[in-house]
Amino acid sequence: METMRVGIFDELTFFSRVHPLVAAGYFVELFTLLLIFNHLLLTLALFAGLSGLCSWYFNRQKVLSTLKGVGSLMVLIWLFNVVLNQTGAHALWVGHLGSLTFRVTQTAVLYGLTMALSLGGMILAFVLFNGVITTPKLSYLLFPVVPRLAMLLTISLRMVNLFTQKFRRLVMLQKTRGVVVSEGSWRLRLQKTGRLLRILLIDSVSSAMETAVLMEARGFGSKKRSHYQTYRWQAMDGAFGLVSLVMFGLVIGLRTFGWGWTGDITQFTLINGSDGWLAVSVILFTSLPLMGEVGYRVCEN
Template sequence: MFDQFFYQDKGLFLQSLHPVAALSYAGVLMVLALLFTNPLYLLGLLLVIILAVAAVDGLAAWETYLKISLGMMLLVIIINPLVVHAGETIIWWGPRLPVFGRLTVSLEAICYGAAMSVRLLAIISIFCLYNLIVHPDKVLSLLARFASRSALVLSLATRMFPAMIRQMENIREVQVVRGVDFHAGTLKERLPKYAALMNILLLSSLEDSLEIAEAMQARAFGSGRRSCYRRDTWRPRDSLCLGGSLLALAVAVYGQAKGCSTFSFYPELDYLIKGPMTVIVLIIIILALSVPVVLSWGWQRCPYFKAKI
């Protein structure tokens, strides 16, 4: 049930990228999600993220993230107009409260809450995309070149939760085969069953930690210079994806500096499209960020193109 939240190697294009290229792509998406305030740019960025998730066959996992995000988005849209009293276009006058004063709901506050909810969904979707395309061991291997011991601790920490989830499911299946029904009885009767399950999980985790320590000792960890088990090759696909990410970042910075991609909510709503440059900058950013998606489409359908990149 929890496997969709973790990395699964499916042999897809975005999963074959070099860790630096994949991290750069996800990092640029995150920076742009935090940088943009214009709702059009946030929606365009969200569209690119969804296309990238679809390219890595992760829409089923993204739907779970979406269900989690909808509640938080709704809270942002409701709470922000009630708390923030800025904005000149008042659409509702509420009662006067002793501490907060008179409640007012402005159109600007509603639009700001809606835009921030889209940003929240984009950020959560970026984390979903990161889990789908970036292998955690590859990322930590990059850090191991600078701090091997810290990278080892991070690697063990990131692998602990998914490993314990899978191990708990295995133990639960064994207990069910032996006749233990975790759904039968009252809460008081079910607690000892779950306590026994957690006890077995704890013992298994201790045994696994001893096996990891023995494996590290057998591999002479800490006895000398660290060797590299696997080296990732930098290929043309990585250059294209990295170039598209850097181009999108550069154009986004230019748009922010020139005011093409900015948007102000208070005291009055700004224009979504301030001129032709607003549309041009948006199109360039979307096309640059869509490079991995387009390459993934060609990589799956054209063997010659796949061999070249």
């Protein structure tokens, strides 16, 4: 659960002051870039850029713990690709188990690393999104358009945080009773964790029903909902939005010419001739918030 929320931005930073519409547009562009490339160098550039942004804006100890959790999941994805993907002509290792033959190919290793970095980048991008697009900003963006969906998202995000807090409290309470979830065999650990999750599930359903009754009592949905916090468009919003859109259009244009994508998985290589320039463009795009921080501080001083 630590990967879900590392923290919230300092209100004095540039990225926290950007208009919610501009920030949401930047994240749409960022998630799109994470989906349209399958070259190792490009996914590595995106992952490194997002790691740098998270380290800049959030507490580094929490970011390190998040990266540890993300890293274990990335290793698991890589292992699955190496074991299940038997394609590719260049075999790095061949093993036999009875009548079965297992091959570790260069294609499987490179493709597994690419998918692992892409998944890790997605998680870090969500962590960043969760830090800058706070509940008031999410409400400001969605309530005028889809109020029911906006309410569902805000309640869900809040419930995730409450679920995590309650689970930690239950674990601490069980320790006072001599029951340690992290001790014993795997089967015993699963049984202990299952009991705690069952308690949390019952409590969550009860809280959800109570919230629904309270919302109905307050007349939710009977009329258009207002929001208590407004955001005004400023010059820096237009400048940041325009620059990010131009950079995004440049990268998408290069992608339409076939850069950053290999259609045949068996043709995977460590680096292609055009990957270097595209990787520079991707790093510049992910660095736009930091460039905005520099410009913002210069203007403020």
